Amino acid sequence: MLQIRYAQERGHGSADWLKSYHTFSFANYYDPKHMHFSHLRVINEDFIAPLRGFGKHPHDNMEILTYVLNGRVAHQDSMGNQTEVKAGEFQIMSAGTGIFHSEVNPDEKETLHLYQIWIIPNQKNINPRYDQGQFTDKQGGTLILSPDASDGSFKIYQDMKLWRYQFSAPSTEKISLNLHRSYWLQVVKGELSVNGVKLNSSDALGIKAEPRLAIETSSDVEFLLFDLI
Template identity: 45%
Template sequence: MLQTHLSHQRGGADHGWLKAKHSFSFSSYYDPNNMGFGPLRVINEDRIAPSMGFGTHGHDNMEIITYILDGELSHRDSMGNQEKIPAGEVQKMSAGSGVRHSEFNSSDASEAHLLQIWIEPNVHGIAPEYEQSPLGDLPQANGWRVIAAPNGEWRGATGAMRLYQDAALLNAREVDGARERSYELGEQRAAYVHVAMGAATVNGVALQAGDALKIWDEPMVEVKLDAHAQVLLFDLPRE
């Protein structure tokens, strides 16, 4: 079964310094029928004005992934990390028993464009963890970049970021090879495919940036990338 979740159907907020689109219920956007997809709880597309950002705030028991599309983010947290995250890199925090952090646009001239992703963990109270990597340094499995997976391993690929959930986050970009990708979806699994940039056709459905496709009871995910497209695939336990 296929179900589209198009960009214009997302919630949103405009705070002046922050323009956000919410794929699922978040903050002032609330839809009881759109609280997430399996353990995937948040995909926020944020555009942050120059020199602005999120002051110090806390999280616990959540897997938090920051995917930079354009610009650069400055990160500081209670684990002692002080990092710059440029476009083309991904950061993952396991908030666990509790972490506090801040995020600011590093530039005083250009907007920062990013995705904030939250995945509910299947263990609680662990010590917080931090990882960061360029996309190109992450392992590949059948042409897909494996960003995060249980124990950092997925379908024979090792060295991904560790995800405390029976789920995986994968990426497809033209730069990594051919524009067509196939992905076998296991039994009792579902996929959420989000077009982060550009355009792509997924299982015959044409999608633009910000669009997504929910997939279940299908054996394969077939993706055709347009030039410069970036696609995220979440392999999730079926509810």
């Protein structure tokens, strides 16, 4: 079963400094048909103007992943972290018992483009933690999140894995799936077809009871594949 979520169908929140596109219900966007997918609660694609961003605000009991596509994020939090997350880097936080943090675009000219992803954890009230890093670009899949931090991935407090796939064009690929798991495919960039469904940048696909993905690329592509219960 395939559930298509085209980019233009997402919710939209905006301000004079922010354009934000919501895959699932978030803030003032509410759609009972799109509340979450398995433990995926938020996938927001944000475009943040120079020298603007999200001031200090709280979170608790949520796994928060940020993937910076263009620009850089100036990050500060109540754990004492003060750092920048640059284009191509991932940042992971376990909010756990509670954190405050801010995420701001420090550049005077360049728009910040990122994905922010919230995952509901399977453990509550853990000690908050923070990590960030960049993974080497390569053809095929790279493990980004896993419960046991295997193969250099970040630990996630949930029964899930996140893979980043990168393929050049033209190419034909197959990815084997577990029929008893659910998957969410989020296109980061490029044009491709997945089991006959044509997708473009920012489109997404929910996947259940499928034995494999048949991928055909018509441009260089990058997508995130969430392996969920």
